[in-house]
Amino acid sequence: MTTDHSLSAEDLHLSYGDADIISGLSLELPAGDITGIVGANACGKSTLLKSMSRLLTPRQGRVILDGRQVHSMPAKQLARTLGLLPQTPIAPEGITVADLVGRGRHPHQGAFSRWSAADDLAVAEALDVTGTADLADRSVDELSGGQRQRVWIAMALAQQTDILLLDEPTTFLDVNHQVEVLDLLTELNARSGVTIVMVLHDLNLAARYCDRLVMLAGGGIHAAGTPAEVLTEDNVEEVFGLANRIIDDPVSGQPLMLPIGRHRTLC
């Protein structure tokens, strides 16, 4: 179990067409940690995640994995170390859960090589860990949102990478399923030491489940560090333009952000 991979970005400039999204961002992602990327809408969270997994070529700067530039590594080799679950993956119509999770084995297979017992085991393990083994022969179309998200995570797990990037893995889920998915990722991280980097919308869940937070604003990093260092009243005010109070989460001991709107407040 090798988890001593280092993933970092150096002076990253990212843009779509003429629009600069990220300019001059440098970031180091510690191995074995759960890192949450937070920030306001359209601040470049997903864009950053995409460029870390070479889906987007930076205009300037580079992403380094174990001393090698991600954008010059062979695609399949990279896909054996670093996995990404995009925000809206597409399930082919009618595909079964086991088949979909099996697609995660692609980077481990040659163009004509046969399916191996190791592939079956990896798929089975991914199904078991995510609690989707019972669904194996079901069609993905029939599943609920929470089940489907667990199946997609299972697919990413079948890829057996030491680093896993997830783009808003809890979006569109009920709060119980959000917690379930985050618990699952936490167990995965604790059990196998998988480095997890995820974009999260919910600041409080991010503070509770992540070892480190990276808060983006204005095309760069506004704050980075432990949840207690990053989720402060000043930072939330500056990045989201939202008056707020931070208290101690009585459940987790991490910071808990309470927004202060114009109405329905005591003072």
Next chain:
Amino acid sequence: MSPTPTRSLIPSTTAEAVAGLRRARTRRWASVVTVLSVLVIAVFVASLMIGQTFYPIDEVARVVAGQQVPGASFTVGRLRLPRAVLAVLVGLCFGLGGVTFQTMLRNPLASPDIIGISSGASAAAVFGIVTLGLGSTGVSVLAIVAGLGVALLIYALAFKNGAAGIRLILVGIGISSMLTALINWELTRAAQWDLQEALRWLAGSLNGANWDAVIPVLIALVILSPLLIGQSKSLSITQLGDDTAEALGVGVSRTRLFVIVTAVGLIAFATAAAGPVAFVAFLSGPIAARLTGPGPSPLIPAGLVGALLVLTADLVGQFALGTRYPVGVVTGILGAPYLLYLIIRINRSGGSL
């Protein structure tokens, strides 16, 4: 996590279930391919026997083996054999090419005969015949080049900012209408003697098939289909969306361009030999996918369905309807209701292949 199956604490039951499901999918795929192959061979043999004169199977076998059989040698050897062989090859090409586009763009409407690639070949052929007065080889070359050209034009227009399946289909339908207008304009100014030849390029026909027409399609199929089938794994990964496919180590743009050029090559060579046999590229993939079930690669089954469609439609068009109809008319009549069904269904659910 590293793949260390020996030390896994996972109960073997899930792994066995996964392996069982996978084997069941493979078995179903294999039996579909076997049944389709048998059917193609059966209709192929039948089309050698049936005609204005019926030849029993032993005489047909002797002709195919190269013996001289009075009467049969000419009718079967010179007329029916090249026609049936061309039907199989053209069907394979259309089936493979069509399902490739449908899989890649995750949309059954994205077949080359809907998005203007076949019209590109047809329009160029009609232009070659009517305006340039080219011979048959010149027309074929022009059709192949135009098919590829139109495909790359649609690709360039539609993929300007990364991927967009639906944009490619809309651009393709637009270009297809423009090309149809061009074809109509050419036809109105065509001389009487060119008209017959030009019409062959519009519906698709195996009339007058000979070995000279078979050879280029055969060469294209032998070279291009292994290249295409070699990409079937990557192709099935691209169905998960561009980002997911990239994350799984598939170079999406490269795969897409390679597959488009290969599939268009197959379509263009088949069109050059028999015209754009209507709807075969469009129908084969969905029929094959229905037969194999979701999951396994539909490429080979779709090719076989295409061959079966063209063979059967040609046989029906020649002998079952009183008058002799070109094969494209029969497949056109088969395909139109399916197109309507598909449009209604997509309208309702936004489904894919």
